[in-house]
Amino acid sequence: MHDSWIKNTLYENGTLKNKLGIHDASKLQNLEYRIAGNVSLRLLQRRMRVTSIEDLIKIHQLMFQDLYEWAGKERPGDFKKGDNVFFPHESFSYARQNINQLIRSYPQSDPLSAKDYxxxxxxxxxxxxxxxxxxxxxxxxxxxxxxxxxxxxxxPRHNKEMIEAEENADVNKISRLIKIENMPSREAAFQQLLLNHQHKDMKEKARRAILRKRRGLDR
Known part of the structure; x- marks a missing residue:
């Protein structure tokens, strides 16, 4: 599997090439987390509507355009993580068509099941x-x-069970790890999402503050 396109996205020390010229991977990761989180929050506040997989591409561009040239662009080569091989890039048009067909098969506003998601x-x-x-x-x-x-x-994104379920394409296991809260309206759902986002952000800030304090003690 050719990986020259991947090497072209990295500095010599392995940090992702970025518009700000940051070579410190930890510093870049922290900045990326803040920027992506802020964009996600703005999209929730705007009540952005998603109707197709093309909206995922728009979201990615908005999240990462301040840092990376490839934001909102499909990868130009094949990709794998460990033994997990992802969709071949030359067939991306089929992947988009397949996902859009699935989205269109769902009702426009009626509740969906964990299996659907x-x-x-x-x-x-x-x-x-x-x-x-x-x-x-x-x-x-x-x-x-x-x-x-x-x-x-x-x-959970980094939960071991979820990672294994995604690697094995185990839809039943994935569905058991998805929690759904039914709300009385679209607006109520967004209000709850914003509250969840605020709570998660506070927890993450506290976690990072503890890490910074520990690093200071280690010096």
Whole structure:
């Protein structure tokens, strides 16, 4: 599997090439987290509607355009993580068509099941169109999509069970890890999403403050 396109996205020390010329991977990661989180929040505040997989591409571009040239662009080569091989890039048009057909098969606003969301998540995960940021952009895409169905969904991204389920394309297992909260309206779903986002942001800030304090003590 050719990986020259991947090497072209990295500095010599392995840090992703970025518009700001940051070579410190930890500093870049922290900045990326803040920017992507802020964009996700703005999209929730704007109540962005998603109707097709092309909206995922828009979301990714908005999240990462300040840092990376490849934001919102499909990867130009094949990609794998460990033994997990993702969709071949030369067939991306088929992947988009397949996912859009699935989205159109769902009702426009009626509640969906965990299996419905798991199936969509599984297909997007296999599509895996971007160099990086697939998980974060997909989460925001699915949250927006669920809100249109008057639902709030949550699932662990870095949970070992979820990682194994995604690697094995185990839709049933993925569906068991997805939590759904039914809301009385689309607006109520967005209000709850914003509260969840605020709570998560506070927890993350506290976690990072503890890490900074520990680093200071280690010096």
């Amino acid at each position: 798991a199936t969509l998540l599984d297909r997007i995960n296999y599509y895996h169109p971007f160099r990086e940021g697939n998980g974060r952009s997909t989460r925001t895409f699915l949250q927006l999509f669920a809100a249109q169905h008057h639902q709030v969904i949550e699932y």
